[in-house]
Amino acid sequence: MAFAINDFRNQLALDGARPNLFEVVVSFPQITGGEGNLAASKFRFMCTAAQLPASTIGQVNGLYYFGREVKIAGNRTYQDWTVNIINDEDFQVRKGLELWHYQLNGPTNNLRQPGALTVDQGYGVNATVYQYGKAGNIIKEYTFVGMWPVDISAIDLAWGNNDSVEEFQTTFAYQYWTTNDPAEVNPA
Numbered sequence: 001m002a003f004a005i006n007d008f009r010n011q012l013a014l015d016g017a018r019p020n021l022f023e024v025v026v027s028f029p030q031i032t033g034g035e036g037n038l039a040a041s042k043f044r045f046m047c048t049a050a051q052l053p054a055s056t057i058g059q060v061n062g063l064y065y066f067g068r069e070v071k072i073a074g075n076r077t078y079q080d081w082t083v084n085i086i087n088d089e090d091f092q093v094r095k096g097l098e099l100w101h102y103q104l105n106g107p108t109n110n111l112r113q114p115g116a117l118t119v120d121q122g123y124g125v126n127a128t129v130y131q132y133g134k135a136g137n138i139i140k141e142y143t144f145v146g147m148w149p150v151d152i153s154a155i156d157l158a159w160g161n162n163d164s165v166e167e168f169q170t171t172f173a174y175q176y177w178t179t180n181d182p183a184e185v186n187p188a
Contacts, residue, residue, distance in 0.1 A: 017139065021132040024050050024083060026147075027125045028096050031103040031115040039096025046093050048167065049084035050129055053142055053177045080171050081144060087155060087166035097152050097170055104148065119146050119175070127172070138180075146175035 024047040028036030058074030085093055103116040104123055116123040124146035131140040151171040 015134070017131065018134065021134065022050065023047075023130045023132070024127065025130070026127040028100060029103075029116070029123050029125050029148075031113060031122060032096055032099045035092075035099050036096045039093045042088070042092050043085070043096075046086040046088065047083050048086055051081065052129060052131065052140070053081060053144070054079050076176075078174060078176055080150060080173050081147075082169050082171045084167055084169055087168060094152070094155075094168065097149050100149055101152065119148065123148050124175070127174075141180035143178050144172065144174040145178065147172045148174075 023044055026040060026043045026047075028040045030036075032039070056077050056079065058077060060072040060074050061069070063070040063072065087094055100123070103113045105112060118124075125148070127144045127147050129142045129144075130138050133139040149170050150173045151169075153169040153171075155166050155168045
């Protein structure tokens with residue numbers, strides 16, 4: 001087969017999806033109250049990096065027939081999801097995330113707050129990543145179901161760190177994700 005740039009260009013008919021055209025919308029749980037509402041409204045503007053989720057199906061190993069290994073599809077697993085967040089001087093998003101953590105496990109009393117007893121009716125929320133096309137239309141959408149923060153990273157401070165804005169990462173665990181693509185089967 002000869003090299004033909006036009007064949008490649010014909011396959012890239014829409015000029016490729018752009019990784020910088022996205023938005024992340026997170027609803028904070030009721031247990032975070034007004035602080036969570038403020039954090040949720042600001043989150044979509046402060047989230048500077050995220051990922052479209054991975055999809056992993058395990059395999060059952062160790063089955064042999066006459067010395068030949070037989071592989072069988074296993075269960076789907078969901079990797080934790082990490083986002084980058086700009087820290088504004090009001091610390092609004094970080095305060096909401098820290099309050100969420102406090103509700104899950106108090107730092108001094110080692111207790112979960114009464115409103116955060118279960119993931120489905122207390123501390124788990126949904127978040128959605130919207131991937132936009134160059135014309136501003138939503139071309140793909142992923143929703144993370146039953147999500148909560150498992151890690152809020154440190155913010156590095158340094159006297160020589162001029163002309164920059166603080167950022168931190170937050171890692172979330174979640175139950176599963178769904179997509180808006182009607183050709184894919186989504187959990188009920």
